[in-house]
Amino acid sequence: RINGERLWDSLMEMAKIGATEKGGVCRLALTDLDRESRDLFVKWCKEAGCSVEVDAIGNIFARRPGRNNELPAILTGSHLDSQPTGGKFDGAYGVLAGLEVIRSLNDAGYETEHPVEIVAWTNEEGSRFAPAMLGSGAYTGALDPEWCLARTDLEGKSVAEELQRIGYAGDKPLGGRPVAACFEAHIEQGPVLEAEEKPIGVVTGGQGQRWYELTFIGQEAHAGPTPMARRKDALVGAAEAVQLVNQIGFDFQPDACATCGMMQVSPNSRNVIPGHVWVTIDMRHPVDDRLSGMDAALRAGVEEIAKRRNLEVQLDAIWHFPATPFDSDCVAAVRDGASALGYAHRDIVSGAGHDAINMAGVAPTGMIFVPCEDGISHNEIENATPEDLTAGANVLLQAMLRSDQK
Amino acid sequence: RINGERLWDSLMEMAKIGATEKGGVCRLALTDLDRESRDLFVKWCKEAGCSVEVDAIGNIFARRPGRNNELPAILTGSHLDSQPTGGKFDGAYGVLAGLEVIRSLNDAGYETEHPVEIVAWTNEEGSRFAPAMLGSGAYTGALDPEWCLARTDLEGKSVAEELQRIGYAGDKPLGGRPVAACFEAHIEQGPVLEAEEKPIGVVTGGQGQRWYELTFIGQEAHAGPTPMARRKDALVGAAEAVQLVNQIGFDFQPDACATCGMMQVSPNSRNVIPGHVWVTIDMRHPVDDRLSGMDAALRAGVEEIAKRRNLEVQLDAIWHFPATPFDSDCVAAVRDGASALGYAHRDIVSGAGHDAINMAGVAPTGMIFVPCEDGISHNEIENATPEDLTAGANVLLQAMLRSDQK
Ligand SMILES: NC(=O)NCCC(=O)O
Ligand SMILES: NC(=O)NCCC(=O)O
Numbered sequence: 001r002i003n004g005e006r007l008w009d010s011l012m013e014m015a016k017i018g019a020t021e022k023g024g025v026c027r028l029a030l031t032d033l034d035r036e037s038r039d040l041f042v043k044w045c046k047e048a049g050c051s052v053e054v055d056a057i058g059n060i061f062a063r064r065p066g067r068n069n070e071l072p073a074i075l076t077g078s079h080l081d082s083q084p085t086g087g088k089f090d091g092a093y094g095v096l097a098g099l100e101v102i103r104s105l106n107d108a109g110y111e112t113e114h115p116v117e118i119v120a121w122t123n124e125e126g127s128r129f130a131p132a133m134l135g136s137g138a139y140t141g142a143l144d145p146e147w148c149l150a151r152t153d154l155e156g157k158s159v160a161e162e163l164q165r166i167g168y169a170g171d172k173p174l175g176g177r178p179v180a181a182c183f184e185a186h187i188e189q190g191p192v193l194e195a196e197e198k199p200i201g202v203v204t205g206g207q208g209q210r211w212y213e214l215t216f217i218g219q220e221a222h223a224g225p226t227p228m229a230r231r232k233d234a235l236v237g238a239a240e241a242v243q244l245v246n247q248i249g250f251d252f253q254p255d256a257c258a259t260c261g262m263m264q265v266s267p268n269s270r271n272v273i274p275g276h277v278w279v280t281i282d283m284r285h286p287v288d289d290r291l292s293g294m295d296a297a298l299r300a301g302v303e304e305i306a307k308r309r310n311l312e313v314q315l316d317a318i319w320h321f322p323a324t325p326f327d328s329d330c331v332a333a334v335r336d337g338a339s340a341l342g343y344a345h346r347d348i349v350s351g352a353g354h355d356a357i358n359m360a361g362v363a364p365t366g367m368i369f370v371p372c373e374d375g376i377s378h379n380e381i382e383n384a385t386p387e388d389l390t391a392g393a394n395v396l397l398q399a400m401l402r403s404d405q406k
Numbered sequence: 407r408i409n410g411e412r413l414w415d416s417l418m419e420m421a422k423i424g425a426t427e428k429g430g431v432c433r434l435a436l437t438d439l440d441r442e443s444r445d446l447f448v449k450w451c452k453e454a455g456c457s458v459e460v461d462a463i464g465n466i467f468a469r470r471p472g473r474n475n476e477l478p479a480i481l482t483g484s485h486l487d488s489q490p491t492g493g494k495f496d497g498a499y500g501v502l503a504g505l506e507v508i509r510s511l512n513d514a515g516y517e518t519e520h521p522v523e524i525v526a527w528t529n530e531e532g533s534r535f536a537p538a539m540l541g542s543g544a545y546t547g548a549l550d551p552e553w554c555l556a557r558t559d560l561e562g563k564s565v566a567e568e569l570q571r572i573g574y575a576g577d578k579p580l581g582g583r584p585v586a587a588c589f590e591a592h593i594e595q596g597p598v599l600e601a602e603e604k605p606i607g608v609v610t611g612g613q614g615q616r617w618y619e620l621t622f623i624g625q626e627a628h629a630g631p632t633p634m635a636r637r638k639d640a641l642v643g644a645a646e647a648v649q650l651v652n653q654i655g656f657d658f659q660p661d662a663c664a665t666c667g668m669m670q671v672s673p674n675s676r677n678v679i680p681g682h683v684w685v686t687i688d689m690r691h692p693v694d695d696r697l698s699g700m701d702a703a704l705r706a707g708v709e710e711i712a713k714r715r716n717l718e719v720q721l722d723a724i725w726h727f728p729a730t731p732f733d734s735d736c737v738a739a740v741r742d743g744a745s746a747l748g749y750a751h752r753d754i755v756s757g758a759g760h761d762a763i764n765m766a767g768v769a770p771t772g773m774i775f776v777p778c779e780d781g782i783s784h785n786e787i788e789n790a791t792p793e794d795l796t797a798g799a800n801v802l803l804q805a806m807l808r809s810d811q812k
Binding site: 190220239353 | 784
């Protein structure tokens with residue numbers, strides 16, 4: 001069993017980096033605060049006797065040798081970056097649960113057969129740099145590494161230059177580390193486990209996801225003397241698109257989600273009819289055909305809006321991954337681990353994207369969820385109990401040991 | 407008659423300051439570029455023999471003495487600041503037409519009875535600092551001067567500190583300059599004069615105007631695992647409000663205008679349900695009762711949206727002025743001037759707010775409009791013909807001389 005108190009203390013220590021007033025964290029990818037959290041993680045890993053390597057997109061791998069170091073590793077981990085108004089468990093929990101597993105193995109003097117590795121992936125949130133799961137995407141080949149390095153934030157700074165700046169442009173190549181099994185522990189970020197009072201979610205896979213950037217171009221004109229009937233108001237078009245996206249989320253129930261998260265209005269002046277509006281769209285469904293249906297509804301809907309409102313429109317699909325089932329052996333290892341420890345559990349599909357979903361493309365992979373308060377995440381008030389976090393890390397240890405002994 | 411070529415040359419010279427690629431200007435109030443345009447105007451005024459004074463909110467007054475300097479001045483002018491993607495005639499035309507009148511009086515060696523003054527008002531656009539017509543509002547007492555000086559831009563910089571920084575926090579008190587008559591020449595910024603092929607609009611008054619700031623507060627949550635039915639999406643609420651405002655514009659025809667110009671989404675991340683959205687609203691109507699009806703429809707509508715969508719809402723009415731008729735003698739002076747010069751003209755109500763509308767509260771005031779291409783303003787492609795601009799300045803000269811001789 002792992003040491004729940006030590007895990008909690010490390011989580012609270014990490015949460016100081018970028019701490020916000022409302023109890024959350026703001027630790028955007030590749031900022032100075034992200035560097036601080038990376039430095040602390042590397043320090044802790046070295047103190048736990050691990051060797052540390054960094055790859056070309058800043059993913060950090062810490063390794064505890066096994067009895068047979070020719071064997072592929074048992075890998076675990078998650079991410080340290082956060083949303084602008086994020087919670088202290090999203091990502092950090094999976095990284096530090098991995099560290100706690102290694103610390104517990106050290107305490108017990110337990111030698112695994114395989115080497116054990118913890119990874120902290122770069123820019124999982126997709127907030128500063130789109131898309132999400134960028135580091136694992138570049139690592140696994142789900143995304144083109146050159147494209148990933150060239151992605152820019154709203155100020156035009158690229159992933160490559162920010163990696164250099166914070167000193168995490170590593171020398172290890174992307175991909176190719178042999179992995180026997182990969183597990184990621186994470187808070188659920190939704191309401192299911194809490195509602196059913198089950199501390200463990202056995203994640204069977206992730207839903208499909210599509211990201212878009214939508215631009216409407218109308219004509220800037222004066223808000224006073226320009227008659228309503230003559231206007232080409234890009235914001236009115238974008239507002240209709242926001243409602244369209246929301247409606248698609250409801251139309252494709254059960255299980256669909258559809259969200260507009262960002263909007264930039266130009267010229268953004270009170271007495272100017274907006275000429276240019278840019279909106280991001282995030283659509284998800286666990287069934288690929290249904291997600292395709294949502295995609296078709298979106299395309300038809302924005303064309304209709306643009307035509308009716310006499311606007312130019314551009315819809316760019318910038319990211320897509322299909323619904324991804326996890327490896328049946330890894331899922332079983334999680335389920336059996338939870339059962340053996342006597343934790344109530346249920347199978348669950350992940351609503352969020354996770355680095356594990358990218359890893360599922362190159363290695364046997366599974367995930368463990370624990371509940372979070374009110375199902376709220378991507379919010380400074382995100383919360384989870386020490387008991388549930390301890391349970392999740394215990395299941396992680398069990399699942400890793402089961403994979404080690406296979 | 408004025409010298410149309412000299413007027414055009416001065417307009418083109420001024421338009422170099424903050425010139426944009428698409429042929430417009432970006433010369434936001436109290437920026438370095440605004441200072442440059444002020445410096446050029448002051449230099450030209452001094453070259454034309456005027457004395458120059460600056461008041462506490464940065465309004466610049468250039469004075470050409472008359473035969474009897476105890477008499478109140480004949481005042482003309484407009485503003486030099488622009489929208490972020492503004493045109494080169496909006497405001498600058500009225501200031502430089504005033505300068506051209508003085509230059510023409512000089513050329514003719516003509517001595518007016520009254521002193522003649524040109525004013526360049528501070529922050530007319532209301533784009534960097536809300537509300538619009540801030541300098542004339544503070545000057546005339548339509549707005550509280552202390553409140554005006556404390557207004558901040560999106561970065562939190564105040565009018566007072568920016569005035570200091572650019573060296574235009576003047577030593578003259580606000581208000582109290584004796585004015586016999588005030589005229590402002592301006593492009594129409596709407597389509598009426600062009601459609602009727604009339605070079606001169608005799609402005610009979612300005613429509614009423616209300617500005618609001620609307621905030622919806624929901625709950626930030628993850629765009630993936632948060633079920634549609636559990637969401638409190640502030641952007642979906644704001645999108646409905648944008649459509650509500652647009653609908654109010656149509657419902658209160660004829661003559662109503664209603665616009666959302668700015669929107670700020672928070673936390674503005676692709677995979678976070680927006681928790682906080684701020685929108686600006688601009689509503690106008692030439693009939694005060696109708697504008698009150700629009701106000702009531704807005705208040706009821708946003709409450710209904712907030713209630714139905716389970717959002718907190720705050721609607722702040724930050725600025726209001728009623729429909730304002732101009733002085734009948736000043737209107738007649740413009741009409742008679744146009745007739746005397748043989749220019750086709752029509753009476754027109756201003757759709758835009760203008761400093762002249764504030765001045766109408768403290769002095770007999772009138773305005774002269776000239777057509778602009780396709781009725782487009784607050785856009786870099788804003789355009790007007792040298793012929794129409796010349797006609798407007800000729801009418802300005804005539805109206806000022808008529809008032810001088812009364
Ligand atoms: N786990 C998590 O919050 N991931 C962000 C990627 C996404 O699901 O949008
Ligand atoms: N003339 C002009 O563009 N004024 C700005 C004030 C307003 O009408 O919103």
